[in-house]
Amino acid sequence: MNPTTMLDHIFQPGFFTSEEVRTALLVGGVVAIISGIVGVFTVLRGQSFAGHSLADIGTTGGSGAFLVNVSPLFGFLVFTLAGAGVMELIGIRRARGRDLATGIVLGVSLGVSALFLYLDTTFDNTSGAAMTVLFGSIFTISPSTLWPVAIFGAVSLVLTALLYRPLLLTGVSADIAASRGAPVRLVGLGFLAALAIAVGLSAIAIGSILSTALLIGPAATAVRLTRRPGVAMLLAGALGLVFVWLGVLLSYDSYDWPPAHHGWPVSFLVVGLFFVTFVVVEIGSASGRSRSRRGARAGVRPVGVDPVEAMGN
Secondary structure, three states: OOHHHHHHHHOOOOOOOOHHHHHHHHHHHHHHHHHHHHHHHHHHOOOHHHHHHHHHHHHHHHHHHHHHOOOHHHHHHHHHHHHHHHHHHHOOOOHHHHHHHHHHHHHHHHHHHHHHHHHHHHOOOOOOHHHHHHHOOHHHOOHHHHHHHHHHHHHHHHHHHHOHHHHHHHHHOHHHHHHOOOOHHHHHHHHHHHHHHHHHHHHHHHOOOOHHHHHHHHHHHHHHHOOOHHHHHHHHHHHHHHHHHHHHHHHHHHHHOOOOOOOOOHHHHHHHHHHHHHHHHHHHHHHHHHHHHHOHHHOOOOOOOOHHHHHHO
């Protein structure tokens, strides 16, 4: 098989000329980079549950947006940001208290989203609203959505950059950070805002239920591969970009896969790629940790992000 024929099999006719595909690649790429970068701090700070909860809270916004006929993007963003604010305001500094506050907000929001989805399907007769909100529909995103995604994404990245060192310090110990004059509560609120935006943007691409995978998957993989948070953020963004684009490509090609003439969902393919990659990396990391324990006396360094070391550099 010559290279031209091989490329024709990989890139089906119309892939590069389709406006829906171009929009999916652009929006999905921006969202993936932002989610990967913010996701690294989510993993380092042990706030994966908060990210998952914000994704579920975004379901309320997405379903409410369909009910009032506005863009789901703004519904996702409004409710994830509001949820982040409430979680921080009613939470306390201890992890158990934060989890309790998160659980309360999550339970209320899921109840409201159930009501909204019921109204969408029963009274408003909005076809496919539940599937779009929960699992995404990246090929139906309007090109006009790109600019709001880019603007909100830039806000999330700026917040993360401004809070970079305080986030590293509070990730090690909130008490130590407070003793050194860091505004712990303000840092937490700022990061939750950045996290809420990232979750809201990822929900528009692969759905609210699966958006946590885009947030945590690349970041968890990256922190297994490097000890430097800055490098991990770049690596997580790159992994997110590659796998979202691969997911779009495979979904487009899957129209001829069994069952025929029913393309596979992008969200499933993206999550599947992340999962397989993480498992492979985790197996390699486990093997590396085993070797490092045997070679500890020879000065072999473990793999993984070290916030304390990063602050000293």
